[in-house]
Amino acid sequence: MNKWVRNFIIFIIILVFISAFSSSYSSLNIDNLTYVLAIGIDKSDDNKLEVSFHFSNPIPAESSASEKVSPIINTVTASSLSNAINLVNGYQGRQLNLSHCKVIIFSEKIASEGISDEIYTLINDTQIRPSANIIVSKCNAKYYMQQIKPEIENLLSRYYEIFAESSKYVGHIPNATIGDFFNSLICKTCEPYAILGGINKDNSKTNSSTSSDFGDNNNINSQKDYNIKANDSSVEGENKVENIGVAVFKDDKLVGELNALETMAFLSIRNKVDRFLVSVPDPLNDNQYLDIYITPHGSTSVSVNTSTSSPYIKLSCNFTAQIYSMSENSKYLSADVLESISNSCNTYLKAMFLDYLYKSSKDFEADINGLGIFAAKNFTNTHEFEEYDWETSYKDAFFDVNIETSVKSGMLINET
Amino acid sequence: MLKSKIGTVEAIMLILTIIVAHSVLSMPTNILSSYKSASILNIIYVGIIAICISFLIYKLFKNFPNMDIIDISEVIGGKFFKNIIGIVFIIYFIVTSSLMLRNFCESIQILYFPMTDITFIIALIVIAIAISNRLDFIGTIKTNVIIIPIALIGVLFLFFTNINKFVPERIFPILGEGAFNTFVIGLTNIASFGGIAYLYFLPPLLKDGTNFKKITLISISSTAIYLAFTIAVLLFIFTFFVDVSEISPLYTATRYIEFGTFFQRLESIFLLIWILVFECYLSIVCKFSMNIFQKITGISNKKALLDVFLLLIFSISLIPKNLAISQSFESKIYPYLMIGIVLVLGIGILIFANIAKIKHFQSNINRKELTNEQMG
Numbered sequence: 001m002n003k004w005v006r007n008f009i010i011f012i013i014i015l016v017f018i019s020a021f022s023s024s025y026s027s028l029n030i031d032n033l034t035y036v037l038a039i040g041i042d043k044s045d046d047n048k049l050e051v052s053f054h055f056s057n058p059i060p061a062e063s064s065a066s067e068k069v070s071p072i073i074n075t076v077t078a079s080s081l082s083n084a085i086n087l088v089n090g091y092q093g094r095q096l097n098l099s100h101c102k103v104i105i106f107s108e109k110i111a112s113e114g115i116s117d118e119i120y121t122l123i124n125d126t127q128i129r130p131s132a133n134i135i136v137s138k139c140n141a142k143y144y145m146q147q148i149k150p151e152i153e154n155l156l157s158r159y160y161e162i163f164a165e166s167s168k169y170v171g172h173i174p175n176a177t178i179g180d181f182f183n184s185l186i187c188k189t190c191e192p193y194a195i196l197g198g199i200n201k202d203n204s205k206t207n208s209s210t211s212s213d214f215g216d217n218n219n220i221n222s223q224k225d226y227n228i229k230a231n232d233s234s235v236e237g238e239n240k241v242e243n244i245g246v247a248v249f250k251d252d253k254l255v256g257e258l259n260a261l262e263t264m265a266f267l268s269i270r271n272k273v274d275r276f277l278v279s280v281p282d283p284l285n286d287n288q289y290l291d292i293y294i295t296p297h298g299s300t301s302v303s304v305n306t307s308t309s310s311p312y313i314k315l316s317c318n319f320t321a322q323i324y325s326m327s328e329n330s331k332y333l334s335a336d337v338l339e340s341i342s343n344s345c346n347t348y349l350k351a352m353f354l355d356y357l358y359k360s361s362k363d364f365e366a367d368i369n370g371l372g373i374f375a376a377k378n379f380t381n382t383h384e385f386e387e388y389d390w391e392t393s394y395k396d397a398f399f400d401v402n403i404e405t406s407v408k409s410g411m412l413i414n415e416t
Numbered sequence: 417m418l419k420s421k422i423g424t425v426e427a428i429m430l431i432l433t434i435i436v437a438h439s440v441l442s443m444p445t446n447i448l449s450s451y452k453s454a455s456i457l458n459i460i461y462v463g464i465i466a467i468c469i470s471f472l473i474y475k476l477f478k479n480f481p482n483m484d485i486i487d488i489s490e491v492i493g494g495k496f497f498k499n500i501i502g503i504v505f506i507i508y509f510i511v512t513s514s515l516m517l518r519n520f521c522e523s524i525q526i527l528y529f530p531m532t533d534i535t536f537i538i539a540l541i542v543i544a545i546a547i548s549n550r551l552d553f554i555g556t557i558k559t560n561v562i563i564i565p566i567a568l569i570g571v572l573f574l575f576f577t578n579i580n581k582f583v584p585e586r587i588f589p590i591l592g593e594g595a596f597n598t599f600v601i602g603l604t605n606i607a608s609f610g611g612i613a614y615l616y617f618l619p620p621l622l623k624d625g626t627n628f629k630k631i632t633l634i635s636i637s638s639t640a641i642y643l644a645f646t647i648a649v650l651l652f653i654f655t656f657f658v659d660v661s662e663i664s665p666l667y668t669a670t671r672y673i674e675f676g677t678f679f680q681r682l683e684s685i686f687l688l689i690w691i692l693v694f695e696c697y698l699s700i701v702c703k704f705s706m707n708i709f710q711k712i713t714g715i716s717n718k719k720a721l722l723d724v725f726l727l728l729i730f731s732i733s734l735i736p737k738n739l740a741i742s743q744s745f746e747s748k749i750y751p752y753l754m755i756g757i758v759l760v761l762g763i764g765i766l767i768f769a770n771i772a773k774i775k776h777f778q779s780n781i782n783r784k785e786l787t788n789e790q791m792g
Contacts, residue, residue, distance in 0.1 A: 013543075016536075017536060017539075017540060020532055020533060020536035021529065021532050021536065023531035023532060024528070024529040024530060024531040024532045026531075027530065027531050028530075126526060126527055129671065129680075129681075130671055130672055131672075131674055131680075179672060183654055183655050184655075186655050186660060187655040188655075189655075190655075370583070373583060373585040373586060373588070374585055376453070376585065376588040376589050377585065377588045377589075379588070379589040380589055380590060380591045380595075381589050381591045381592060381593060381594040381595075382452055382453065382589050382592060382593055382594075383593070383594065384589065385589050
């Protein structure tokens with residue numbers, strides 16, 4: 001073939017391919033995209049979805065790095081999530097890109113009616129990351145988004161990205177992602193869960209008056225610190241949003257909530273917490289509590305007996321602990337004292353775990369711990385396991401918890 | 417001549433290319449949805465059978481050094497039989513690779529080029545193969561030796577980076593859908609070892625034919641280990657692959673890899689590696705198909721055939737109207753094609769050839785004995 005003809009053909013082929021791929025390039029070009037940081041989903045009065053999109057706001061070139069920018073929120077009412085996205089695409093004149101969406105917020109109302117359609121749609125989207133967190137807001141999802149005003153972070157995206165990390169060292173919320181939620185939604189041996197979110201209602205005054213009701217009784221106060229959920233905490237600040245607790249689902253419907261203490265038990269059993277703080281009764285001083293950092297030591301061991309229709313579930317957890325609170329006349333270098341504190345921890349944690357487990361079984365009938373997979377060991381094939389019907393039999397479950405805590409020492413000070 | 421032949425490592429990587437290319441598509445989902453929690457047990461069981469089959473193939477080839485299945489067909493059934501077998505294998509290679517290409521391009525279109533017609537995506541890959549095959553096949557083989565280890569390490573990387581999310585108890589109930597489903601119906605899963613088909617054509621291409629045993633056993637064992645790791649990643653982390661059909665389960669798994677907030681979105685690197693694997697896979701298919709066609713027609717310049725085969729691959733990949741049709745080929749037709757053509761027909765020919773050779777050998781001995789007696 002003539003060299004010129006060959007080159008001409010190659011040139012034509014290149015042109016054809018450029019034109020064929022340019023449409024995809026144009027639609028995914030950064031100039032044509034709007035990045036969504038969070039999606040809020042509410043139920044509107046006419047039973048449609050009210051979807052709010054929280055956009056990243058580019059910092060103007062003339063503004064300083066420390067200057068905060070106001071959030072941009074668009075809300076649309078539509079029959080489905082995909083239609084809502086499409087309507088905002090038209091409104092913005094740009095295509096919504098969900099690849100940087102860090103948080104998906106469902107209002108309590110829509111979560112109690114079922115969110116499987118929305119979850120399936122979001123998972124079907126190529127842009128949504130499986131690591132995006134799911135929050136169930138005790139208030140309207142749009143209002144929740146409007147109240148997010150991170151004080152420490154200038155970048156809202158940074159706040160969304162790291163807030164759930166506290167699950168590892170505080171243990172008051174789980175790092176619940178849409179990937180895990182979808183996994184549990186399909187799973188026959190576990191149920192989904194989400195982060196419980198709410199708005200701080202300025203409870204500081206209410207709490208102080210409540211504490212005065214209990215007089216100087218220190219134990220009541222310290223326990224109350226952990227019996228809180230989103231909406232209940234006494235923290236004051238510019239950021240009105242607070243996430244405390246777990247939203248428990250049965251299939252795709254919200255069935256209950258766990259408070260901070262129950263969340264710690266939940267995360268411990270699931271081996272998803274590195275360390276958490278609890279107040280256990282001081283064995284040496286009646287009506288006094290010791291604040292102790294508990295660190296899980298190894299994974300939780302689980303065995304399930306399915307010989308009867310009521311499963312008997314045995315859990316065994318090992319912890320190491322360090323005493324955090326310190327007062328006058330503390331003697332933490334004595335083996336006997338540490339032993340008695342360890343025993344106190346065991347009793348306290350056992351009660352805490354059992355309370356939580358029976359609540360998940362009897363009140364919620366939802367195995368959010370995924371204990372069913374341990375029951376599957378007792379069956380040789382899936383038909384036998386399906387006949388046992390774990391999802392139904394979990395509500396009749398009995399639990400036994402064995403806790404082994406070894407209190408090591410105080411922290412910097414061991415004796416006063 | 418020796419320059420155009422392939423070494424032991426290159427041959428092993430060539431066989432592994434087939435499984436890596438197939439595993440990127442819906443093959444793992446098909447295994448998980450069929451055998452559920454017993455998927456790994458099934459892979460181990462089928463893997464042992466595949467290793468036995470590959471050893472049998474090696475033994476059956478032992479009597480025919482430097483011959484492939486086409487040459488052996490000619491020995492037992494003459495030129496007509498050779499042509500039929502050649503055409504059957506060409507159709508098997510071309511149809512399978514075309515529909516795999518279609519499935520792969522569908523995934524690429526959904527993920528990265530939503531506005532581009534799939535014809536152009538397929539055409540782009542086909543043109544890339546045309547260019548690489550025009551250069552030299554050894555070039556493809558050398559590329560393979562670099563790309564396949566990276567792809568294999570990629571799966572190990574997936575396995576170890578997600579190990580904290582593993583729930584090993586997901587292998588229970590141990591027999592999945594039951595013993596019959598895992599061990600009897602599960603035998604059809606031998607189709608996952610598609611690389612066996614290429615073993616039939618390897619002996620004349622090898623630099624050292626004595627390494628055929630090593631190549632056969634290592635490549636099929638590595639295939640089994642690779643498959644076990646792939647299935648383990650998907651089974652231990654995700655419950656939804658058992659019930660939900662995803663276009664590319666391995667791609668979905670890569671989306672879960674995150675190292676803090678710094679290393680995220682590694683799936684693009686994986687997809688790039690898999691595109692290269694697919695290019696190598698299609699190049700191998702073209703090379704083998706051209707070799708077979710050259711043998712049955714006796715033409716001297718096989719390079720001219722490249723455009724014809726690529727055009728065939730391109731055209732066949734455009735036949736399915738939608739993803740459902742091309743995926744149903746992969747899950748419902750391909751396993752039976754593989755078992756029928758590769759295992760039943762291929763091994764059948766080798767057994768017949770060996771029996772014929774033994775009979776021929778014995779008749780020679782008898783004739784010699786008769787001659788000796790007459791002379792005595």
